[in-house]
Amino acid sequence: MTVTTPLVNGTSYCLIKAYSQDSYKQAIEFYSKFLALDDCSTDNTTQTTTLSNGSISLKIKLEEDKTLQSKTESQIQFLKSIKDTKDWRSHVAESLVFNTSNIMLNKDTLTTLNAPTQSFPSDLFPMQLYTIDPLGNIIGVTSTKNAVSTMPTEPPSTKKAKFSTSTLPSKVHSFTDLSYRMQTTNNYPSLPGKQIIDPTKPKKAIAVMTSGGDAQGMNSNVRAIVRSAIFKGCRAFVVMEGYEGLVRGGPEYIKECSWEDVRGWSTEGGTNIGTARCLEFRQRDGRLLGAQHLIEAGVDALIVCGGDGSLTGADLFRSEWPSLIKELLENGRISKDQFQKYQHLNICGTVGSIDNDMSTTDATIGAYSALDRICKAIDYVEATANSHSRAFVVEVMGRNCGWLALLAGIATSADYIFIPEKPATSSEWQDQMCDIVAKHRSKGKRTTIVIVAEGAISADLTPISPADVHKVLVDRLGLDTRITTLGHVQRGGTAVAYDRMLATLQGVEAVNAVLESTADTPSPLIAINENKIVRKPLVESVRLTKSVAEAIQAKDFKKAMDLRDTEFVEHLKNFMAINSADHNEPKLPNDKRLKIAIVNVGAPAGGINSAVYSMATYCMSQGHKPYAINNGWSGLARHESVRSLEWKDMIGWQSRGGSEIGTNRVTPEQADIGMIAYYFQKYQFDGLVIVGGFEAFESLHQLERARESYPAFRIPMVLIPATLSNNVPGTEYSLGSDTALNALMEYCDVVKQSASSTRGRAFVVDVQGGNSGYLATCAALAVGAQASYVPEEGIPLEQLQQDIETLAESFESAKGRGRFGKLILKSTNASKALSATDLAKVMTSEANGRFDAKPAYPGHVQQGGLPSPIDRTRATRFAIRAVDFIEEQQETIAAARAADDDFKLDDKVVSATATVLGVRRSHIVFNPIRQLYDFETDVEARMPKVIHWQATREIADHLVGRKRVD
Numbered sequence: 009m010t011v012t013t014p015l016v017n018g019t020s021y022c023l024i025k026a027y028s029q030d031s032y033k034q035a036i037e038f039y040s041k042f043l044a045l046d047d048c049s050t051d052n053t054t055q056t057t058t059l060s061n062g063s064i065s066l067k068i069k070l071e072e073d074k075t076l077q078s079k080t081e082s083q084i085q086f087l088k089s090i091k092d093t094k095d096w097r098s099h100v101a102e103s104l105v106f107n108t109s110n111i112m113l114n115k116d117t118l119t120t121l122n123a124p125t126q127s128f129p130s131d132l133f134p135m136q137l138y139t140i141d142p143l144g145n146i147i148g149v150t151s152t153k154n155a156v157s158t159m160p161t162e163p164p165s166t167k168k169a170k171f172s173t174s175t176l177p178s179k180v181h182s183f184t185d186l187s188y189r190m191q192t193t194n195n196y197p198s199l200p201g202k203q204i205i206d207p208t209k210p211k212k213a214i215a216v217m218t219s220g221g222d223a224q225g226m227n228s229n230v231r232a233i234v235r236s237a238i239f240k241g242c243r244a245f246v247v248m249e250g251y252e253g254l255v256r257g258g259p260e261y262i263k264e265c266s267w268e269d270v271r272g273w274s275t276e277g278g279t280n281i282g283t284a285r286c287l288e289f290r291q292r293d294g295r296l297l298g299a300q301h302l303i304e305a306g307v308d309a310l311i312v313c314g315g316d317g318s319l320t321g322a323d324l325f326r327s328e329w330p331s332l333i334k335e336l337l338e339n340g341r342i343s344k345d346q347f348q349k350y351q352h353l354n355i356c357g358t359v360g361s362i363d364n365d366m367s368t369t370d371a372t373i374g375a376y377s378a379l380d381r382i383c384k385a386i387d388y389v390e391a392t393a394n395s396h397s398r399a400f401v402v403e404v405m406g407r408n409c410g411w412l413a414l415l416a417g418i419a420t421s422a423d424y425i426f427i428p429e430k431p432a433t434s435s436e437w438q439d440q441m442c443d444i445v446a447k448h449r450s451k452g453k454r455t456t457i458v459i460v461a462e463g464a465i466s467a468d469l470t471p472i473s474p475a476d477v478h479k480v481l482v483d484r485l486g487l488d489t490r491i492t493t494l495g496h497v498q499r500g501g502t503a504v505a506y507d508r509m510l511a512t513l514q515g516v517e518a519v520n521a522v523l524e525s526t527a528d529t530p531s532p533l534i535a536i537n538e539n540k541i542v543r544k545p546l547v548e549s550v551r552l553t554k555s556v557a558e559a560i561q562a563k564d565f566k567k568a569m570d571l572r573d574t575e576f577v578e579h580l581k582n583f584m585a586i587n588s589a590d591h592n593e594p595k596l597p598n599d600k601r602l603k604i605a606i607v608n609v610g611a612p613a614g615g616i617n618s619a620v621y622s623m624a625t626y627c628m629s630q631g632h633k634p635y636a637i638n639n640g641w642s643g644l645a646r647h648e649s650v651r652s653l654e655w656k657d658m659i660g661w662q663s664r665g666g667s668e669i670g671t672n673r674v675t676p677e678q679a680d681i682g683m684i685a686y687y688f689q690k691y692q693f694d695g696l697v698i699v700g701g702f703e704a705f706e707s708l709h710q711l712e713r714a715r716e717s718y719p720a721f722r723i724p725m726v727l728i729p730a731t732l733s734n735n736v737p738g739t740e741y742s743l744g745s746d747t748a749l750n751a752l753m754e755y756c757d758v759v760k761q762s763a764s765s766t767r768g769r770a771f772v773v774d775v776q777g778g779n780s781g782y783l784a785t786c787a788a789l790a791v792g793a794q795a796s797y798v799p800e801e802g803i804p805l806e807q808l809q810q811d812i813e814t815l816a817e818s819f820e821s822a823k824g825r826g827r828f829g830k831l832i833l834k835s836t837n838a839s840k841a842l843s844a845t846d847l848a849k850v851m852t853s854e855a856n857g858r859f860d861a862k863p864a865y866p867g868h869v870q871q872g873g874l875p876s877p878i879d880r881t882r883a884t885r886f887a888i889r890a891v892d893f894i895e896e897q898q899e900t901i902a903a904a905r906a907a908d909d910d911f912k913l914d915d916k917v918v919s920a921t922a923t924v925l926g927v928r929r930s931h932i933v934f935n936p937i938r939q940l941y942d943f944e945t946d947v948e949a950r951m952p953k954v955i956h957w958q959a960t961r962e963i964a965d966h967l968v969g970r971k972r973v974d
């Protein structure tokens with residue numbers, strides 16, 4: 009493809025952000041070549057400035073008639089060559105900005121400007137394009153799929169991380185680019201909290217329905233769709249009882265909905281608009297009625313939240329639409345005007361199903377909540393199983409998909425699992441299961457947990473029932489065995505934080521998708537990929553999903569597995585490695601077996617024990633010797649104990665809260681780094697895994713800097729971030745932050761209920777998290793808090809005044825109706841002057857009788873009890889990746905280890921062998937501690953310089969109608 013459209017009619021700039029002189033030079037080279045700017049020289053066409061946020065910018069001035077001729081093929085070759093030859097990600101700049109200051113932008117121009125990215129394979133070229141208007145506002149953002157993974161994110165700066173809506177976001181990732189899109193849709197100017205109404209256009213009517221099995225989070229999805237639609241100047245409708253409501257029609261089933269109608273829904277389980285499995289809709293006559301009723305209600309677009317079946321139905325409905333309306337016209341059931349007006353059915357899917365069985369999305373709304381119910385149930389069952397030394401066969405849901413069984417198997421360290429994707433012959437599974445269970449028993453395990461997915465089958469497709477498994481455990485092993493079928497408990501209760509956030513953000517995106525689609529746009533499905541909300545073609549997703557079931561039916565299990573995402577495959581491999589640890593012959597030969605130590609540093613966080621358990625069991629299955637450094641660095645300096653981790657000592661650790669090996673905040677330098685080196689030398693460690701938060705980050709930095717003096721530290725070292733504050737540089741996600749978020753959210757739900765029961769009552773909840781507003785921000789989104797105050801923003805008095813007014817108005821309009829309890833979340837460090845108690849007093853006083861506010865302190869409850877399944881399963885994944893990393897880096901560091909004390913370490917070796925494991929867009933990446941510490945960390949504030957949850961705040965604000973004072 010060749011793009012020959014002029015970049016702009018006038019002078020234009022290409023603005024490149026870079027983070028150091030080195031990366032800046034690289035960036036010039038890279039982007040000059042990318043833009044085919046052969047004549048671009050740094051002397052006469054470029055000019056550099058240092059932006060107020062500290063990044064170095066480059067402006068390449070283009071000639072008036074310069075055209076952007078993307079020679080796609082040659083550029084792809086160029087990108088390939090860069091990719092093959094060097095780690096370009098760590099050098100090139102992160103974003104490319106077209107500053108179109110001289111032109112009025114319209115949608116076509118935007119498309120044109122963004123066109124080049126679309127022709128590039130996204131894995132080759134991570135890039136974001138920001139289009140900015142003459143005032144410097146971002147009015148268009150396009151990011152390629154895998155944009156930004158291991159790149160440095162900020163320039164060196166001593167400035168504290170601050171949010172600002174007036175500066176460019178230095179990255180747009182995870183859930184975050186949504187708010188920018190919200191501001192840009194239809195090019196309406198918008199402010200969070202204000203409605204966007206274009207008086208020249210008729211209001212669009214958007215309907216939402218839930219269908220198939222209910223799933224936790226559906227209510228959040230409906231709430232977000234209704235409010236987002238209203239926010240964008242549309243009418244919002246709900247279709248009651250799934251497709252049943254379409255077939256029946258009328259205002260009782262297709263209802264217009266107001267902003268207030270969905271108040272408080274985020275905190276409620278099930279689906280408040282009802283769902284059904286509707287046989288009539290499977291018939292054409294049923295769909296014909298559905299079409300007629302939608303047209304009668306004046307609905308332009310339908311958003312369906314449901315599973316694979318519901319979305320198959322939606323797709324069929326869309327494809328039949330022209331023939332349905334034709335028939336309706338011919339039979340006189342709709343008028344000619346209606347026929348003309350409703351030519352196209354604008355349809356969009358959001359995937360709500362606990363099964364997590366939809367292809368093209370990593371998670372479906374409800375799946376993690378169901379997993380939470382399963383893990384809690386198994387944790388409970390363990391207690392009684394242990395008392396009687398019994399075996400339990402637990403049946404979990406999932407008709408064609410083993411995701412729930414697999415993830416529950418990892419999170420509860422079950423002995424064996426049955427999933428439809430990986431069946432064995434009857435004799436194979438019987439032998440294998442009995443072998444593993446017998447070995448676990450012989451090593452002292454008093455409980456046996458076997459998880460059977462509802463759709464489990466053997467290789468000849470015969471269903472495997474819990475009774476079949478029960479029989480084998482009794483007959484062959486003589487175990488006292490019980491069956492527990494969890495059933496609909498799995499769909500019960502309220503949604504976990506992840507599902508509330510996912511459902512809310514997908515709802516927002518679904519409305520965007522509907523508003524942006526034209527008659528030619530294929531119906532989208534809103535998915536989450538790589539931690540980012542994306543649109544996928546609905547038809548293709550449905551087709552792929554069906555093909556998994558077909559592959560299983562055709563006994564092509566390899567294909568079925570290939571069609572599952574790579575994370576599923578990795579989880580399965582991990583489960584098999586850790587559940588058969590210390591039993592089978594280790595994988596690696598003797599000379600490759602290592603001594604690997606693990607240490608916990610900092611405050612306890614959910615998932616720390618799971619990381620230790622998984623690291624140790626995986627080490628055993630590989631043939632390594634795992635050691636625990638007890639009670640952190642101070643423990644080692646005092647030589648309290650270094651112990652070799654044994655399988656039988658760790659039974660049950662995977663599911664336990666706290667830190668079994670002990671933790672504290674002392675860093676190596678505080679403890680006695682010389683003594684620590686001595687013990688490293690004594691035990692001859694070949695690798696180190698540190699699990700913890702900012703003190704752990706400091707620890708890794710100190711050990712890495714001390715390598716020149718202490719050869720014992722010349723080993724591969726990995727930090728697995730674990731802290732509820734989620735403030736470790738280099739990752740978007742730290743272990744423990746999900747557990748904490750859920751603990752805080754549950755606390756808030758309870759407090760909100762109390763507030764709702766008392767007229768005119770708000771609670772100010774004090775939130776932990778150090779200088780990081782992550783917890784407060786995400787909890788605010790999950791519980792629908794009226795406002796959140798975070799350290800990054802402080803508590804500006806004008807904003808506080810505005811929030812009090814908004815609250816007062818809201819209470820006044822409530823007139824005592826239900827669900828009107830209000831929450832305000834305040835990070836402890838948002839203000840040193842105002843505690844939650846003070847803030848509550850100020851609010852009460854300023855409200856002048858219109859409402860009152862009380863403080864609430866969840867305190868250390870936020871560290872959570874049992875770790876959440878997300879933290880447990882991620883801990884396993886991280887720990888195994890860390891061990892793999894230590895194996896891989898042995899060679900890199902071999903020369904340094906062999907050298908004497910004065911050896912000068914090569915920078916490459918330093919970078920490669922002391923790293924922080926992080927999640928960036930759900931890619932697991934390893935970032936050198938030196939890079940992170942020197943360039944991406946505000947050490948004083950104990951924060952990364954770039955905050956990745958900024959846009960989540962804006963969405964949270966506008967979904968509750970909070971007005972921002974800029």
Ligand SMILES: Nc1ncnc2c1ncn2[C@@H]1O[C@H](COP(=O)(O)OP(=O)(O)OP(=O)(O)O)[C@@H](O)[C@H]1O
Nearest residue numbers: 220221251285286289290314315316317318321361
């Ligand atoms: N092929 C189809 N044609 C028309 N409608 C369909 C079709 N498949 C499903 N539907 C409609 O969608 C409804 C829900 O489908 P299904 O029972 O398969 O649940 P689901 O959406 O897959 O959710 P879950 O599996 O999570 O329960 C069906 O009752 C039916 O009304």
Ligand SMILES: O=P(O)(O)OC[C@H]1O[C@](O)(CO)[C@@H](O)[C@@H]1O
Nearest residue numbers: 221315361362363405406407462
């Ligand atoms: O609630 P119902 O209609 O009995 O359906 C149960 C099915 O729904 C699901 O919960 C979701 O598809 C499946 O896991 C289960 O097989």
Ligand SMILES: [Mg+2]
Nearest residue numbers: 315316317361
């Ligand atoms: Mg289904």
